[in-house]
Amino acid sequence: MSDLQLDLAILGGGVAGLWLLARLRRQGYRAVLIETDRLGAGQTRYAQGIIHGGTKYALTGKLSEPAKMVAQMPARWRACLAGEGELDLSGAQLLSAHQFLWSTTDITSRLAGFFASKLMRSRMQALDEAAYPPLFRNAAFHGQVYQLDEPVLDVASLLRALAEPHREVILKAEAAAIELQVGTPCRVSLPGLTFTARKLVFAAGQGNQALLEKLHRPGPKMQLRPLQMVALRGGLPKTFAHCLGASITPRVTLTSHQDRQGQTVWYLGGQLAEAGVDREAAAQIAVAEKELAGLFPWHDFSACEWITLPIARAEVQVGGSLPDDVYADEQDHVITVWPTKLALAPVVAERVETRLQQDGIRPGDGPDLVHALDNYPRPDYAPLPWQEEERWS
Numbered sequence: 001m002s003d004l005q006l007d008l009a010i011l012g013g014g015v016a017g018l019w020l021l022a023r024l025r026r027q028g029y030r031a032v033l034i035e036t037d038r039l040g041a042g043q044t045r046y047a048q049g050i051i052h053g054g055t056k057y058a059l060t061g062k063l064s065e066p067a068k069m070v071a072q073m074p075a076r077w078r079a080c081l082a083g084e085g086e087l088d089l090s091g092a093q094l095l096s097a098h099q100f101l102w103s104t105t106d107i108t109s110r111l112a113g114f115f116a117s118k119l120m121r122s123r124m125q126a127l128d129e130a131a132y133p134p135l136f137r138n139a140a141f142h143g144q145v146y147q148l149d150e151p152v153l154d155v156a157s158l159l160r161a162l163a164e165p166h167r168e169v170i171l172k173a174e175a176a177a178i179e180l181q182v183g184t185p186c187r188v189s190l191p192g193l194t195f196t197a198r199k200l201v202f203a204a205g206q207g208n209q210a211l212l213e214k215l216h217r218p219g220p221k222m223q224l225r226p227l228q229m230v231a232l233r234g235g236l237p238k239t240f241a242h243c244l245g246a247s248i249t250p251r252v253t254l255t256s257h258q259d260r261q262g263q264t265v266w267y268l269g270g271q272l273a274e275a276g277v278d279r280e281a282a283a284q285i286a287v288a289e290k291e292l293a294g295l296f297p298w299h300d301f302s303a304c305e306w307i308t309l310p311i312a313r314a315e316v317q318v319g320g321s322l323p324d325d326v327y328a329d330e331q332d333h334v335i336t337v338w339p340t341k342l343a344l345a346p347v348v349a350e351r352v353e354t355r356l357q358q359d360g361i362r363p364g365d366g367p368d369l370v371h372a373l374d375n376y377p378r379p380d381y382a383p384l385p386w387q388e389e390e391r392w393s
């Protein structure tokens with residue numbers, strides 16, 4: 001039985017926990033991450049991979065502090081993708097350098113608010129027809145396409161780029177076998193291994209609620225916002241675009257990925273996924289088919305295969321709507337985090353690091369952690385949901 005002294009034990013290997021682990025280890029902190037399933041197994045593998053730039057907030061015409069924070073994300077991630085940022089994510093795959101935006105209604109008046117904001121103006125530009133994505137280069141398309149400063153990433157390669165350099169401190173354990181004791185220091189017991197840690201970080205997404213309950217202490221409350229996403233494949237051109245309807249939430253958010261055979265898969269979110277939560281899968285697919293036929297009447301979808309992918313977003317409770325900030329707060333040596341968006345994982349890590357510094361916790365020296373964790377079980381990577389071939393049959 002080993003007894004290790006750590007600065008931090010992170011529970012949860014989604015984007016929030018993995019980004020935090022990578023950032024803190026880069027600063028020299030002694031941290032371990034424990035995952036109960038596979039890395040990315042929660043919401044992260046369902047993410048569309050869009051690094052939001054705050055367009056949605058800007059469309060309200062108000063430039064709040066959270067909007068300014070989100071606006072910095074594309075540049076921050078691009079630096080990481082180029083290997084020049086706070087983390088080296090040069091191994092992560094960029095699926096598209098931009099997300100596009102088009103509308104079925106006249107959006108000129110709503111975009112006036114957008115263009116009134118100096119910060120946002122540079123982040124969205126109207127395209128000439130020659131520069132439209134292939135799907136929109138059709139005489140039947142009447143509208144304007146805008147290019148947004150929102151890169152789209154392949155989440156599977158992102159998970160690997162974050163986790164691979166730190167595999168030696170990423171451990172797998174059954175949820176029921178993890179024992180936690182909060183104190184100065186905290187104690188974490190796994191089968192065959194005991195740590196002390198100066199702080200615990202709950203980065204378990206939906207699993208945070210059970211972790212907080214296990215401690216029998218007051219903590220933040222979680223909300224779940226279910227979605228029923230739709231995926232389709234079969235002769236589709238790669239497209240990355242939001243369709244704006246009457247509300248700020250896009251009517252459809254469309255990203256393109258690959259199935260196991262390398263075939264393009266369209267992954268659809270937005271209002272379609274929010275409004276379709278209570279529909280049977282077949283009914284949700286019927287609505288999606290009608291929506292796409294209406295939006296792209298010139299494209300033939302008749303040979304496509306369709307599936308639905310139900311999943312809930314887990315966030316701090318703010319009355320059922322989307323929180324506009326990340327949550328990273330401490331109660332009694334336990335920092336609970338919900339990033340709200342994959343794109344905001346860097347902000348979560350920054351807030352946790354600031355918290356450690358405020359409490360005088362600095363990177364320390366200690367016995368060889370890597371050696372002590374040799375031979376401990378490691379979690380696999382979760383597959384992307386549309387790459388699970390059995391879902392298509």
Ligand SMILES: Cc1cc2nc3c(=O)[nH]c(=O)nc-3n(C[C@H](O)[C@H](O)[C@H](O)COP(=O)(O)OP(=O)(O)OC[C@H]3O[C@@H](n4cnc5c(N)ncnc54)[C@H](O)[C@@H]3O)c2cc1C
Nearest residue numbers: 012014015016042043044048049050204205207341342343
């Ligand atoms: C359909 C969908 C599309 C999205 N698209 C985007 C997008 O395009 N851009 C964007 O910015 N955001 C997007 N998001 C939001 C984004 O996916 C989430 O904010 C983010 O992935 C949350 O990451 P997380 O690490 O907090 O949680 P999760 O990804 O849920 O990870 C939690 C991890 O903790 C593990 N776990 C659970 N219980 C325990 C325990 N007791 N101990 C240890 N580990 C545990 C789980 O197995 C899991 O691996 C999307 C979300 C959804 C649902």
